[in-house]
Amino acid sequence: MLKYIAARLLAAVPVLFGVSLLVFSMLHLIPGDPVRMMLSEFQSTPEQIQAMRSQLHLNDPLPQQFGRFVWNAVRGDLGYSFRDKRLVGTEIAEVLPSTLQLAVAATLLSIALGVSLGIIAALWQNSWLDVSTMAVALVGVSMPSFWFGLLLIFAFSLHLTLFPATGGGDLRHLVLPAVTLGLGASAIIARLTRSSMLVPTFVSQRNDV
Amino acid sequence: MQPYDRYTLSRRQLLLRSLGGLGAVALGSLMAACGGGAPPQAGAPGSASSAASSAAAPAAPTKGGSLVVGLDQEPPTMDPHASPSAITFFITNSVFEALTFKDQKGLLHPWLAESWQASPDSKTFTFKLRKDVRFSDGTPFNAEAVKANFDRIVDPKFKPGGSLSALRGYDGTKVINEAEVQVSFKEPFSPFLTYSSGGTLGMVSPKAFKEMGDTINQRPVGSGPFTIKEYVAKDHVTIVRNPDYTRKAPWSDREGAAYLDEIRFKFIPEAGTRATTVESGETQMIDFVQPQDLPRLQANNKLKIEKVPWTGAPRIWMLNVKLPPTDDPKVRQAINHAISRDAFVATVFKGTANPGQTPLVSTMLEDASLKNPYPFDQIKARALLDEAGWKEGPDKMRAKGGQRMELVLNAIDYGAGPEPTAQLIQSQLREVGIDVKIKAQARPPYYEDNYRCATNGPVMFLRSIDWDGLYALFGTKNIGGNFNWSCYSNPKVDELLAKGVAESDPEKRKAIYVEVEKTLLQEAVSVPLAEELSVWAMTAKASGLKFDFSAYPLWSDVSLAK
Numbered sequence: 001m002l003k004y005i006a007a008r009l010l011a012a013v014p015v016l017f018g019v020s021l022l023v024f025s026m027l028h029l030i031p032g033d034p035v036r037m038m039l040s041e042f043q044s045t046p047e048q049i050q051a052m053r054s055q056l057h058l059n060d061p062l063p064q065q066f067g068r069f070v071w072n073a074v075r076g077d078l079g080y081s082f083r084d085k086r087l088v089g090t091e092i093a094e095v096l097p098s099t100l101q102l103a104v105a106a107t108l109l110s111i112a113l114g115v116s117l118g119i120i121a122a123l124w125q126n127s128w129l130d131v132s133t134m135a136v137a138l139v140g141v142s143m144p145s146f147w148f149g150l151l152l153i154f155a156f157s158l159h160l161t162l163f164p165a166t167g168g169g170d171l172r173h174l175v176l177p178a179v180t181l182g183l184g185a186s187a188i189i190a191r192l193t194r195s196s197m198l199v200p201t202f203v204s205q206r207n208d209v
Numbered sequence: 210m211q212p213y214d215r216y217t218l219s220r221r222q223l224l225l226r227s228l229g230g231l232g233a234v235a236l237g238s239l240m241a242a243c244g245g246g247a248p249p250q251a252g253a254p255g256s257a258s259s260a261a262s263s264a265a266a267p268a269a270p271t272k273g274g275s276l277v278v279g280l281d282q283e284p285p286t287m288d289p290h291a292s293p294s295a296i297t298f299f300i301t302n303s304v305f306e307a308l309t310f311k312d313q314k315g316l317l318h319p320w321l322a323e324s325w326q327a328s329p330d331s332k333t334f335t336f337k338l339r340k341d342v343r344f345s346d347g348t349p350f351n352a353e354a355v356k357a358n359f360d361r362i363v364d365p366k367f368k369p370g371g372s373l374s375a376l377r378g379y380d381g382t383k384v385i386n387e388a389e390v391q392v393s394f395k396e397p398f399s400p401f402l403t404y405s406s407g408g409t410l411g412m413v414s415p416k417a418f419k420e421m422g423d424t425i426n427q428r429p430v431g432s433g434p435f436t437i438k439e440y441v442a443k444d445h446v447t448i449v450r451n452p453d454y455t456r457k458a459p460w461s462d463r464e465g466a467a468y469l470d471e472i473r474f475k476f477i478p479e480a481g482t483r484a485t486t487v488e489s490g491e492t493q494m495i496d497f498v499q500p501q502d503l504p505r506l507q508a509n510n511k512l513k514i515e516k517v518p519w520t521g522a523p524r525i526w527m528l529n530v531k532l533p534p535t536d537d538p539k540v541r542q543a544i545n546h547a548i549s550r551d552a553f554v555a556t557v558f559k560g561t562a563n564p565g566q567t568p569l570v571s572t573m574l575e576d577a578s579l580k581n582p583y584p585f586d587q588i589k590a591r592a593l594l595d596e597a598g599w600k601e602g603p604d605k606m607r608a609k610g611g612q613r614m615e616l617v618l619n620a621i622d623y624g625a626g627p628e629p630t631a632q633l634i635q636s637q638l639r640e641v642g643i644d645v646k647i648k649a650q651a652r653p654p655y656y657e658d659n660y661r662c663a664t665n666g667p668v669m670f671l672r673s674i675d676w677d678g679l680y681a682l683f684g685t686k687n688i689g690g691n692f693n694w695s696c697y698s699n700p701k702v703d704e705l706l707a708k709g710v711a712e713s714d715p716e717k718r719k720a721i722y723v724e725v726e727k728t729l730l731q732e733a734v735s736v737p738l739a740e741e742l743s744v745w746a747m748t749a750k751a752s753g754l755k756f757d758f759s760a761y762p763l764w765s766d767v768s769l770a771k
Contacts, residue, residue, distance in 0.1 A: 030651070030653050030654065031653060031654040031657050032652075032653025032654050032656060032657045033653075033657070034653075036656065036660070037652065037653050037656065051365070082368075083285045084285050084286065084426070085285065085286050085288070085291055085368065085423065085426045086423060086426065087423075091442065094442045094443075095442060095443055098443075150481065150482075153482055153485055154485070157485055157486070157489050157491065158485045158488055158489050161489050161490070164486075164491050165477075165482050165485050165486050165489065165491055166279070166475055166477045166482060166486060166491065167444060167445070167475060168444055169444075
C-alpha cells in the first residue's frame with residue numbers, strides 16, 4: 001500500500017511539471033500583453049509599462065522565465081498576487097483549511113452513502129430497491145453539481161431556512177456544500193460498488209491482476 | 210466592469226471572471242473601463258432616482274444593531290490608494306475621509322478640508338484643513354498627513370490602484386502650516402478638485418501605512434465613522450462604529466457616530482444566491498441586483514429596492530473612425546439612428562438602466578443642446594446609408610462597389626457569453642441592411658484589438674466622476690492606450706479638452722465639455738446605449754442608506770427598525 005502511494009506521488013511530479021509548462025505556454029500564446037492587461041485600468045505611461053515589465057522579468061527569454069517560476073515554486077515561493085497585493089502562498093494557506101474541510105466532509109459522505117447504497121442494491125438485485133437506488137444514482141451522476149447546489153439553496157436556505165446559503169466556519173455552513181459535492185460522487189461509488197459485488201468472479205479476477 | 214455576465218455559476222466561469230475581474234470593476238472613484246463585464250444594473254425605465262438616497266423613514270432611527278450586506282465580489286484590498294476596484298470603496302468610503310465630498314447632485318462640499326482655492330492657472334490647489342481630526346489609531350490628521358498620503362501614492366515603490374490617475378502630473382505637496390497645504394501639478398489639472406473627493410484619495414493614517422507592511426491591505430486605518438475590524442479572505446469584511454466620531458459627515462444632517470454597531474460584508478459572487486440570501490434574511494441588503502431577479506425582489510413586500518445612476522460613460526459602442534465603413538460620418542450617424550435605446554432598456558437591461566444618449570451619462574453633464582440627438586428612425590438611417598453609397602442588394606443587405614457592408618463588433622467574453630448588448634445591436638442593424646459580426650473574445654485579445662484599432666469598435670463603459678473622463682475616451686493621446694477606442698483624433702476637441710483641465714470656473718468648465726459632447730455627437734463618434742443603475746435590495750426595516758456621486762454607498766446613517 002505504501003509502495004503504491006509512493007508510486008502515485010512520484011507519478012504526480014511529471015504531471016505537475018507538464019501541466020505548469022502547458023499553462024505557462026498558453027499564457028504566452030494568447031494575444032495581448034500581461035503588463036498592459038495589469039495596467040489596463042489606468043492611463044499608464046510607457047515608462048510605467050517598461051518598469052513593470054522588467055520588475056516581473058518579462059523581458060527574459062521564455063525558458064528562463066519558466067525555469068525561474070519552477071525553481072521558485074519548488075522552494076515554496078509562488079510569487080506575489082498583483083490583484084490581491086499579497087503572497088500567493090499566504091493566500092493559498094488561508095483558504096486551504098476550508099478546502100480540506102469541505103473535501104474531507106464530501107468524501108466521507110460520498111463513501112458512506114455510495115458504498116451502503118451499492119451494497120443494498122446488489123443484495124436485492126433487480127428488486128424495486130435496486131431499481132430505485134440506481135435510478136437515483138443515475139440522476140445524481142447526470143446532474144451538474146452547480147445546479148444541484150442551487151436546488152439545495154432554494155429548498156433549504158430560502159424556503160426551510162435550515163442552512164445558510166453562503167459563508168463558512170461551522171458545521172451548519174458545511175452541510176449544503178458537502179452534500180452538493182458528495183452526492184454526485186456517491187452516485188458513482190454506488191454504481192461501482194453494486195457492479196463490483198455482482199461480478200461473480202470478483203475474487204479470482206482480483207488475483208489475476 | 211464589472212462588470213458582468215454573472216448569470217452562471219460554474220466554478221470555472223467564476224474563476225474566469227475573477228481572472229478578468231480586475232478590469233471588470235470601476236476604477237476607484239476615478240475611472241475604470243470594461244468591455245462589458247458588468248451585467249446590467251437594475252432600475253425600471255424612468256425610475257432612476259437621481260436623489261436615490263433612502264426612502265424617508267417615519268420613525269426616528271434606531272441606534273445599535275448589526276447589518277449583514279451581501280456584495281457581488283471580494284475587494285482585492287481595503288487600502289484605498291492601492292485598489293483598482295469599485296467594490297473596495299463600497300466599504301472604505303465610510304472608513305476613510307477625503308479632503309472634499311461630492312454629493313449626488315455633483316456639488317462639492319467641505320470634508321477634511323474646510324475650504325479650498327485653485328490658482329488661476331489650475332496648477333496649484335490650497336486646502337485649509339480641519340484641526341479637530343484624528344485617525345482612529347490616535348495619529349493626528351494635519352498638513353503633514355496629507356503630504357504623506359499623496360507622496361505615498363506617487364512613490365515608485367508603491368503599487369497604486371486608481372489613485373495614481375487622480376494625481377496625474379503631481380508635482381508635490383507643500384506644508385504651509387499645520388492646517389494648510391498646497392498641492393501642485395506640473396500641468397493645469399482642474400479635475401483634481403473633483404478627484405480630491407474620490408475614494409481613491411481617502412486619507413489613511415500615515416503611521417499605519419509606514420508601520421503595517423502588507424497587512425495594510427486588510428486593516429488600514431482612517432478617520433471616518435467606521436473602522437475595519439476584520440478581513441477574512443474569500444468570506445467577509447467587518448466594520449464597526451468608530452465611537453470617537455463626533456463630527457457631521459458631509460452626507461448627513463446630524464453630528465455624531467454611526468447608528469449601527471457593526472456591518473458585515475459577505476462576498477457572494479453568484480447573483481441568484483445573493484438574491485436568495487436577502488429573501489431568506491441571511492443578509493439584510495445586497496448590491497448588484499440582476500434584471501432577472503429584480504421583479505421577484507420588487508414584488509416582495511418585506512424588501513425595498515434602491516437605484517442609483519452610475520457616473521461616467523454609459524454602456525457605449527465606441528465606433529472606430531479609422532476603419533471602413535465606420536470611417537464615414539454618415540454611416541456612423543445612420544447607425545445611431547438605427548439603434549433603439551428603448552429596446553435595450555426593455556430587453557437586455559429590463560429596467561435596470563435608462564436610455565443612453567451622450568458620451569457621458571446625462572446625470573453628469575446635462576444641457577438642452579444634448580437632448581436626444583439621434584432618435585430611433587430607421588427611415589433616416591436608410592437614407593443616410595444610401596447617401597453614403599451603401600445600396601441595398603437583393604438580400605436586403607447593403608453593398609458598395611461590390612463590397613458587402615460588414616462591421617466587426619469587439620465584444621468581451623468572461624466565459625458566460627459575449628457582452629450582452631452585442632446581439633441586439635446585431636439584429637437592429639440587420640434591419641437597415643448592415644451585417645454585424647460579433648468578435649467575442651477574452652479580455653487580453655479584446656484590449657489588444659482596441660489598442661490596434663483592429664475592429665469597428667468595442668462596447669465598453671467607463672466610470673468617471675469628472676467630465677475629464679472625455680479626455681480618456683476621445684483625447685488623441687489615448688489612441689492605442691486607455692481608452693480612446695474610437696481611435697478618434699480631432700485637434701478642435703483636443704484643444705477643448707486641454708482648456709477644460711485649465712479652467713477653474715465650474716460653469717465655464719461645463720460649457721467647454723458641453724461643446725466637446727456636441728462635436729462628438731455631430732460626428733457620431735460613438736453609440737451611447739444605456740445609462741446603467743446600481744441596484745440594491747434591502748429589508749424594508751433598513752433606512753438611511755446614502756450614496757456619493759460615484760454611486761458608492763455611505764453607511765453612517767443606516768439604521769434598522771426593530
